[in-house]
């Protein structure tokens with residue numbers, strides 16, 4: 316199977332190039348296995364990976380035009396030549412490794428932790444099964460960045476628009492019955508960019524390897540804002 320891999324070392328190369336590799340594939344092989352084979356051939360090839368199970372989120376790359384996790388992308392699903400590029404819209408550190416600092420800063424900006432006004436109870440804060448169920452489809456995010464880096468609004472305004480991942484996280488806490496900072500959270504999302512730069516293009520939904528739906532979460536936040544303002 317032919318692989319075309321994006322190679323670029325900003326310290327050495329004048330410009331990026333695509334490098335071609337023929338790799339013998341076997342049943343059950345994932346894209347990460349092919350990238351590891353390329354790494355065996357050329358130690359200077361850089362890409363991130365860790366768990367190999369779709370859990371850590373570190374090996375997100377752009378494959379044939381779509382953002383995916385290499386470790387859970389079966390080669391059998393891909394059309395040859397398999398074109399692998401770094402996640403779009405992020406500065407490249409080397410080859411497939413991109414700088415995700417801005418993405419993490421946007422996540423941090425939504426204060427993704429429980430905030431309480433009441434003093435902490437002695438034991439746990441109870442939730443009904445229904446309240447807990449509202450968090451399903453939200454807590455599973457692994458911060459791989461596939462969604463935000465597939466979003467044109469995030470490419471164009473990465474410093475102002477929070478992006479689908481951060482907004483999914485914002486809704487995860489707005490929807491949590493134990494959180495008591497709803498008003499402050501909504502105030503922080505107000506304005507033309509942070510939330511409202513979402514144009515419901517929905518690339519994020521297509522890209523999420525966990526099948527989460529940031530566009531729906533953004534819609535819920537908008538509804539809540541509307542309710543608060545009337």
Ligand code: FES
Nearest residue numbers: 365367369372386
């Ligand atoms: Fe951890 Fe793929 S290596 S998600």
